[in-house]
Amino acid sequence: MISTLAAFMTKEVRHILRDRQTLTILLLMPLVQVVLFGYALRSDVRDVRLVIVDPSPDYASLALRDRFEAANRFRIVGVAPTMKAVEPLFKQGRADLAVSIDPEFAPRLESREPAHILIAVDASDPNTGSTMQAYARAVIMSYEQEIEAQKKQPLQITPQVRMRFNPTLESVNLFIPGLIALVLTLVSALMTAISLSREKERGTLEILLVSPLRPWQIIVGKVLPYLGLAFANVLTALLAAWLIFHVAFRGSVTLLLVESIIYSMVSLGLGVLVASLTNTQRVAMLVALLVTMLPSTLLSGMVFPLASMPRILQLLSNIVPAHWFIVIARGIMLKGVGLEHLWRETLVLIGMTLVFMAAAVKSFKARVA
Amino acid sequence: MTAPQSAPAQLAIVAHDLTRRFGNFTAVDHITFDVKAGEVFGFLGANGAGKTTAIKMLTGLLAPTEGDAKVAGLDLKTETEQIRRRIGYMSQRFSLYEDLTVLENIALYGGIYGLTNKQISERSSAMLDTLGLRNELVSQLPLGWKQKLAFSVALLHEPAIVFLDEPTGGVDPITRRQFWEMIYAAATRGTTCFVTTHYMDEAEYCDRISIMVDGRIAALGSPVELKQQWGAPSIDDLFVRLARPS
């Protein structure tokens, strides 16, 4: 029994190695994607194009303008006397933020009356919009603190801010684990889906089913050879993350590798399940793609924080394998936690693998029966 | 555009040193032959001898690496579009649309070749009658009927020459016989029939044949002539002799 399985797997491995073209794609594609997207996908907001609306400049408003000039996140693209100038700039996408200063700025500050400032931000991208707002607010607030300090009887509470797990605040640290998950999922699921559905289409699956091989052995025999490829992908992706993007690796690398393998098994199993439920290669590929790509990007917490989503979707994300892996990967890489914190998530992944493969076996049995 | 002209020349096809290479592999090696108008020409050879490659070149699907040819009196390289109007083609793999009905397939190709609606409906009903088909999805037809339909569609626009690549592959002997009856009927009407096959017994049905071995033409002439020439009792025998590695 073991030798039958071994013979089957050897044939699978030969198949894989022989198709050089596809092999190259499968090894290179994930690497290229991780590197490309790692570099390109940032949500850090830099270079905010600022318009200052200063109807009657005085020493205080000029001082505030200087603060913005000095702040390296901002780039002043224009100074206007009224807000009217701002509208066309926003519409054409040539400015991001406008700070409109009280016409009586200095006088009001001196007489201790509230001086008004309006921050108008192009919020069509609400995410960057609120971040840019926060930056502008920070500049204004620090200016305000300076003014306060000059008054008599200052009373200060100074917050010391520590940013844990991501001291550089780079978004790449946030994205990379999710990116690795995405890339792994896609390649793995597609690989097995195509391989199995091709056998189905050609009719060679029939031959396997009447052979001494049991259905579960066929499934395992389809999944394991690709594990090698998947592991190669994991290594290259993690190496890229470490060498090129200098992502932290606080925790145990071994644990991360093991978890990555488990996650690959989940994806491979998913591919097999998809292929067992569909009839042609074309359909198998499309379904595998639909089922992996968008959920893995949008519902896994990779890009959009899960805490912000409606309850239903938060529940839904629990069946997205990528979600669990991202928690694990971020935990190990950024926080340096170990299995004692991640055992639950690991069990979920192992469970998913078993469920997918069991379901595939079941559908095979139905065929033969 | 649709009425078959007896070709201005007497020769329907003239091939001269036609060659096709794929990298280092020469699939068709300087073949030279001609086909007279109105004859049934058998293009024989074993599987992999280069028959399909040759036919693809003659129908304008594949560019020759070397050599030239005239099809229906027109130059293969420079007048390909005009050639396409005058020929019909039935490929080795079934290539009508299985998700369309019989009539829909006919209407499609009729429209492409510029038949009027009247012509299309006339020829459609004639075809259904002759073949004994109902108008159903082509995927529902058994293999033999599919092949016959493909052949009839190739003749739909009454081309001067029809190219048939292994038309009788995989069908039962009765259907095979019916096929050759259809080929004769077409030839009688004046259509030149260029037929490739690996069934050597079908050679006897042809006016003239050629035998391809490893990309070259090893024999060319009428079956009777060739059997006499080589002292072979049958074309089958002749082929075995030719194909044996020297």
Add this chain to the structure above:
Amino acid sequence: MRILRVLLRKEYLQIFRDKLLLRQMILAPFIQLIVLSSAATFEVKTARLYLVDRDQSTMSRGLADKLTASRRFKVVGAAASMTPANEALLARRAEMILNIPPDFERDLVRTRSASVQMIFNAEDGALAGVTSSYAQQIIAQYAQDLRASQSPSISASPAIQLRTRGWYNQDLDYKHYMVPGILVQLLTLVGTMMTAMNIVREREIGTLDQLNVTPVPRSAFIAAKLVPFLSIALVEFIIGLIIARWLFGVPMIGSLTLLFFCTIIYLVVALGLGLWVSTIVHTQQQAMFVSFFLLLIYLLMSGLFTPVRSMPQWAQWMAELNPVKHFIVIIRSILLKGATFTDILRPLGILVLSGTIVLTLAVRQYSKRAA
């Protein structure tokens, strides 16, 4: 042209007879549009705060209360030392820790200056930054409150009254931003891939040769391949817009006619890309991999998920060549900002140029005779 009509009839018949294909092209995108649009949001909800108040004084409690009162923070745990707090942060039970030192009140009274420590889970650096900025604002306000309570001459209001206004998106509703983009993504996925796979499928099963042997002109063949998918994609787009309006309340300020016109141009580019892919691959499997690979790059680098302006310079140049990016700019400008033809002239021009290039390339590349 009669040939075109005949070919179109065949294409439409085939598409509508393929039940599975229809389901994928029509149902799946809409389900995804609805589900995923609901997911796409960066809204900062209440941050869970773990309190380590080692002072336990009136002032320290006042500070914590002020934070909670703002509704942006919720105390989910309290302890006397940092150990359980760190644990909570690690175990994702809290997003931030407020650590108030033991001499907080005493320092404020005696030296009029004290410090507190805020520790954030900064995996999502931007989110942490925004949360931190709110917290700091509240702390500053609390300091002002304390000042005012001590000297009546000092008002409790800050020196600078700050008002913020988000333009084009008053409620900072992320759906308005994401839904058009997701719609574009789905259409592109469906359109490009379907076109590529359709042509490659004909090549694989052999019907392409049968067509190549006929006098069908190249242009008619290509038009017959593009038009059906174009029309279906347009219909899906319209339905998608309706969903966007009714279900998600996406505003439609600008001219829908203009948007429609731009969509047609964009779809020509997207489908033309599928056509080009079909000329360079041989099997459906390769068509799938290649078009998917290309599409992933186009989609992720289009500014849909992460802003183009945050990308490194070389990636921004790449984005200039990315038709998806330009169309997303167009659709957002028209729907959310009410942009007019002159406002979107540049991205539209680039789309027209891309479309021309793609189509020309594809037509040239597609040959009835294999070389």
